[in-house]
Amino acid sequence: MPLKGCERRLRQIRRPDKEQLKDFLKAKGATLVGVGDVTEALSEEISHLNRGISIALDSKLNATTVRRLLNLQKLTERYLRGLGYRYLSIPPDSDRRNGTFVSRLYELFSHKTAATCSGLGWIGKNGLVINPDYGPALSWATVLTDAPFEPDRPITESLCGECDLCVQHCPSRALTGRTWSVRTPYERIVIYERCRSLKKGIKAFEAKPNCGFCINICPYMRRAKGYPQKRESRCLIRGVSLKEVPL
C-alpha cells in the first residue's frame, strides 16, 4: 500500500546528532558551536523553530568573517535538510543590507539570545556576549530549527562581577552599568544612540560601525589575546592606553 505524504516524511526524518554537528562545524572552521532552547525568545511566526544553533568565529565582523559565517550556516542548513527538518538562518550582517528581506530578520531574532541559551556566554556590561575563554571578540551567526536537539545548558546570569572597566572607559558614555540576567533580559545596558553618534566626524572610524573599545578593554578579551604584551589599543577620545588599565 502506498505511503501517505506525512507518513513518508516521518520515515525520512532521522534523529539529529548534536555532537556530530558540532564536530563537523568545528572541523569546517567554527570556533564555538552550541545548541540552545530558545522557546522563550521566539515571536509567534517562528515559534515552531525552538532550537537555536549558535555559531561563533574568533574574528572581527568584517567581510571575510561574514562570508565564513554564511558558509557555516549553509553547511548547517544542508545537514538539517538532509534529515528532513526545517530551519531559518539569521544572517550575521543583516543590519547592513538595508531594504532587503534579510535586513528585517535581525529584529526577529538576536544572535546574543542564541549564544546565552546555548551556554556560550553571558551579556556583559558592554552589552556584548562574553565567552569565558574568548571574551567579547567573537562574531556570531544563528540557525533556528525545529530539529529536536537536546539543548545545552544555558547561562542565565552575568559573570562580570565587580568589574566595570568598559563602563568607565566608553568614550561616548553609552554604557549604563546595569548587570544582565535572563530574568530581565532587555534592561537598557547600552544607549545605542550614543554609541552610534560617536563615530561622526572621527576619521579613524570611517567604514567601521563604531570604536569597539568596550571589546578591547574587557579582561576576558585581554587574557584570551595575551594583552597587554602583544598589542596596544588606545581610546581615541580620552587617550587611555590599555597598558595603563589593570586586568
Ligand code: B12
Ligand atoms: C543593530 C546592531 C548594532 C547597532 C545597534 C544595536 C541595537 N541593538 O540597536 C549598533 C550599530 C550600535 C551596533 C554596535 C555594535 N555592534 Co552590533 N549588531 C547589531 C545587530 C545587527 C542587531 C542587534 C539587535 O538589535 N538585536 C535585537 C535586540 C532586541 O537584542 P540584543 O540587544 O541584540 O540582545 C538582547 C537579547 O539577546 C537578550 N537576551 C540574551 N539572552 C537571552 C535569553 C532569553 C531567553 C531572552 C528572552 C533574551 C535574551 O539580551 C540582549 C541584551 O539586551 C546584531 C546582529 C544580530 N542579528 O544579532 C549585531 C551585533 C549585536 N553587534 C555586534 C558588534 C560586534 C557590535 C560592535 C562592537 C561594533 C563593531 N565594532 O563591530 C558595537 C558594540 C556596541 C555595544 N557595546 O553593544 C556583534 C556582537 C558580538 C558579541 N560578542 O556580542 C553582533 C551579534 C553581530 C555579530 N554577528 O556578531 N550593533
Ligand code: SF4
Ligand atoms: S563601541 Fe565604543 S562607543 Fe560604543 S559602547 Fe563600545 S566603547 Fe562605547
Ligand code: SF4
Ligand atoms: S570589561 Fe568587565 S564589566 Fe565590561 S564586559 Fe568585560 S568583564 Fe564585564
